[in-house]
Amino acid sequence: MKELAGKTAFVTGAASGIGLGIATAFAQAGAKVMLCDIEEAALSAALEQLRRTNVDVDGVKADVSLKAELVAAAEATTARYGKVHILVNNAGVGGGGPYGTWTEASWNWTLGVNLMATIWGIEIFGPLIEQHGEGGHIVSTASIAGLISGGSTAYNVSKYGVVALSEGLRQELAPRGIGVSVLCPGFIRTQITNSRRNLPKRFEGAVRAMPTSGPLAERINLIRERVSQGIDPIYVGELVREGVENDWPYIFTDLEFEPIVEARFAAIKQGFDRIRGRDPKR
Template sequence: MKDLAGKTAFVTGAASGIGLGIATALAQAGVKVMLCDIEEAALAAAVEGLKRTNADVALVRADVSLKAELQAAVEQTRARYGAVHILINNAGVGGGGSYGMWNDAGWSWTLGVNLMAVVWGVEIFAPMIESQGGGHIVSTASIAGLISGGSTPYNVSKYGVVALSEGLRHELGPRGIGVSVLCPGFIRTNIMSSQRNLPERFAGATRPPPLDGARLERMKQMVERVSGGIDPLYVGELVREGIENDWPYIFTDCEFEPMIEARFGEIKRGFDRIRDRKARR
């Protein structure tokens, strides 16, 4: 999509962080943007700020882990703008712990927001985008969707977003829809306080684990890395460029490239062992 001006985008998780960065970059390119989020006050503030720049933006509140609310948000978008050309599946939460700390609420909440909302977004929007001659879909995974450092629902959900995006790129390309997966590193967002928006039906999803010295230090380091992370506005600019140039993968930095190369190396060695075993027979 080389010419974004005049197109319409629907962005989830748009009240802050990466979502707001993407919404801002698209609005600056002349895109009409419907910002969707569960956090009403922050959403209203974000839209008010963008309107001061003469951006054509609107808001709709929705809990994207509920398909019916996402569908209702789509109908409001259609009523306001008539069409959607760009879908940004960005809403995400960091709930759930590693093995030994799992609970059903944590899995349900994290997979509901991070993965199922992406599935539903594509299911709802792709036919609309195709009927209008094509467009683009960007779904936010994480660098953790390529190098899982643990068994958390977050990592599992992000691997799912990568797999879904890779598959959709092959299937939707011939239909005129580009598909990109955003795999950010440490970005300055509110991901570490996701529990502020925890719906009551997922009570217990963020039950804190016992924090020994090592876990406490890891948590502290994570908070520091996120709070000092990359500016979300820069990420938004990368996403805009990725849409314009149909990038399959959108990364935000090269910090984790060696770890990804190491993972691919282990996969390659797995094939080498089979090849060597056959050669010895």
């Protein structure tokens, strides 16, 4: 996708944060962008903001954890723009706690939004990208936590799944003219720590009251502080635009976590080294 001008992109979680940053970067590059979000008021505000810059954008409300609503969003996109060239699976929530605090509702909500919606998005939009034969690209937002899990949370598990899915799809879709990238951001200035604002009623109980003291409370407060001072989503959007134009397999936002990723790879290598020279057939 060397040239985004005139192409059509569908972006989930597009009313704020990274999704809005990506939608903005694509629109400014001349793409037609359909913004999709569960938060109707924020979606309207985002569209109003973007239209002031004379770009071609539209919006559709959808709860991406419901496959039927993603199907309807796809139909709205093709009705509006005819073709789809770029899919951005960006919608995400920061739900789920560590071992000892797990609930069925928190797993269902987090996996439903972060992983299953990504799977369904590809299932629904993949054929739409293939059918026009003009090529295309799929970007899915994981997290640096999709490479270096810091705990047993549903969030980390879901993001590892997005990385695995993207790596496999990249090999499978390349012969079909579709590039695949996985975005693994660090701390970005978004509303991820306030995901409960969009919690559907069917997942009631997925979010528990946060502790006010102790190690877990301290960790949560640290994460909130880091997010509030994080990287500007507009910068992330520009990185994603560049990643799509140049078919990057991995899109990172900064170098902060590179040493931890390297340490993980080293630990994996040690696992192989421990059995090197042994004969498994003995």
